Amino acid sequence: MLEIIDVTHTYGAYQALGGVKLTLAEGELVCVVGPSGCGKSTLLRCVAGLVQPTGGRILLDGxxxxxxxxxxxxxxxxxxxxxxxxxxxxxNVALPLRRKGMDRASRRTAAMEALEQVGLAGAAGKYPWEMSGGMQQRVSIARALAYRPSLLLMDEPFGSVDAQTREDLEDLVLRVCAHHGMTIMLVTHDIDESVYLGDRVVVLSRSPGTVAGDLQVSLPSPRDQIATREHETFVRLRAEVGRLIRGNQLSPQET
Amino acid sequence: MRTRSTRVLRGAVGVAGLLVAAELALRAGHVTLLPLVSTVLLRAAELTVDGEFLSAAASTLASWAAGLALTVAVGIPIGLLLGAMPKVEAVVRPLIEFLRPIPSVALIPLAILVFTEQLHLRAAIVIYAACWPVLINTIYGLKDVDPVAKETLRSFGFGPLAVLVRVSLPSAAPFIATGIRLAASVAIVLAVSVELVAGGTDGVGVYIIKAGGGGRTDLMIAATVLTGLFGLLVNVAFVAVERKVFRWRHAR
Incomplete structure (x- = not known):
């Protein structure tokens, strides 16, 4: 449903993306992982239409x-x-629904439903600054869910919350996405997270970012924070992703 | 809440202390030209029910309100336009920086020639002085909008106009409100100044000049004190409204 074809992007003289080729199938959760500065956020912004890539094409449902x-x-x-x-x-959750031409009452209903799905049914009337970081990110997720997108993009979504909250949010995303059947592209720098969440893990190399590896994650569902992380496939994949990232980090020094 | 009331109390003690000291100094006869503090306060209280003064105050209030309302009605849209279009702002900015420091009072003689209607003259001078804080704060408020907030709405497919109305405007609103509050204070200064310089049929400034002509320094000062009190009340009211409406900004 999403095709990224030889996408390049340069900021002035700096080349962030050096020809990324990537395809996402319907309903897939793909984690894009890479070292900081590999252009993974730029790639996500290109897909979102927030940044116009310098070269290449991006097709969403053709x-x-x-x-x-x-x-x-x-x-x-x-x-x-x-x-x-x-x-x-x-x-906050209801606002984007204006784009869908929904009336006030149905926006409200959809917002309440989405908040309930992320476990915030009781906090609908609260303001973001009255909430913890984890709750705020749940509201952001609810906002995206209520919009019912066919493609959900997540840019380091759990990078600013504590470890416990992070695990809760990871499982929340897995749960609601299985429920909605959305296609998800999640960008992260965390190797463990990418293997834990992904159906596939795409490794981007250091700048200019290109696809250094594309690994299928054949871990049993539903994933479990303890059992999955003990699974031998998890351990093997984590090491493999780590090597792909590390290998690319070392190469500039070797030459 | 408690610290705020403590602060108000301390301020009141300061004011009272100064007034008592001035009263004692005047009674000791060090300054003979000025009326006693107690006399001024008494006159000020009397003026609040004095028909002549009240009609003068109503006239000043009218030019203040008209000037401020027009300032807001014109300043905010222009500020939004300039804030949303940095290239246009770059063109207009030098002109603004040139016009802004010109004292409004210096324009009164010219304005007297241009405007025949008293209210027009007064409102025009008020607008000239009051529009800058509104304009500048609106521009800065728009520039200060978080790009992530704007991108969030853009990512849901909203266009530039929707982003301006739904993100930039509410986000800049506290800045704009501060601009209006500053403008309200400046507008009081100019509403009275233009009456002092240009004269006219009524107004607090005219009242003060007349009292001075009659040698009534007590009435002059009493009218001045009431003007200052009005300015203080306006400011307090604005701050209170800002605190309530923009609670989200202070609470973060």
Whole structure:
């Protein structure tokens, strides 16, 4: 459903992406992992239509992405800046639904439903600044869910929360995505997280970012924070992803 | 809440202390030209029910309100336009920086020639002085909007106008409100100044000049004190409204 074809991007003289080729199938959860500065966020922003890639093409359901597509939502890392502090949680979740031409009552219903799915049914009237970081990111996720996108993009979504919250949110994402059958592209620098969450893990090399590896994750579902991480496939894949990333980190020094 | 009331109390003690000291100094006869503090306060209280003064105050209030309302109605849209279009702002900015430091009072003689209607003259001078804080704060408020917030809405497919109305405007609103509050204070200064310089049929400034002509320094100072009190009340009211409406900004 998503085709990224030889996408390149340069900021001035700096080449962030050096010809990325990547395809996502319907309903797949693909983790894009790479060292910081490998252009993984740039890639996500290109898919979202927030940045126009310098070269290559991006097709969403066969349609070239020129501006932000309608059936797409983004969850940003920085929830505190991404949520609007002058609005309650429910209003934040309901706002994007205006794009769908829904009336006030149905926006409200959809927002409440999404908040309930992320376990925040009781916090609809709260303002973002009255919530913990984990709760705020749940609101961001609820906002994306309520929008019912066919493609969900997540940019380091758990990078700013503590470890316990992070695990809770990871499982939340797995649960709701299985429920909605959404296609997800999740960008992270955390190797464990990419293997734990992904159906596939795509490794990007250091800049200019190119696909250094594309691994199928054949771990049993549903995933479990303890058992999955003990699984021999998990351990093997984690090492493999680590080597792919590390290998690319070392190569500039060797030459 | 408790610390705030403590602060208000301390401020009140400061004011009372100064007034008592001035009263004692005047009674000791060090300054003979000025009326006693107690006399001024008494006159000020009397003026609040004095028909002549009240009609003068109503006139000043009218030019203040008209000037401020027009300032807001014109300043915010222009500020939004300039804030949303940095290239246009770059073109207009030098002009703004040139016009802004020109004292409004210096324009009064020119304004007298241009405007025939008293209210027009007064409102025009008020607008000239009051528009800058509104304009500048609106521009800065828009520039200060978090790019992540704007991108969030863009990522849901909203266009530039929707982003301006739904993200930039509410996000800049506290800045704009501060601009209006500053403008309200400046507008009081100019509403009275223009009456002092240009004269006219009524207004607090005219009242003060007349009282001075009659040698009534007690009335002059009493009218001045009431003007200052009005300014203080306006400011307090604005701050209270800002605190309530923009609670999200302080609470973060």
């Amino acid at each position: 349609v070239p992405v020129s501006q932000t597509p309608d059936n797409l939502a983004v969850v940003f890392q920085d929830y505190s800046r991404s949520l609007f502090p002058w609005m309650s949680a429910a209003a």
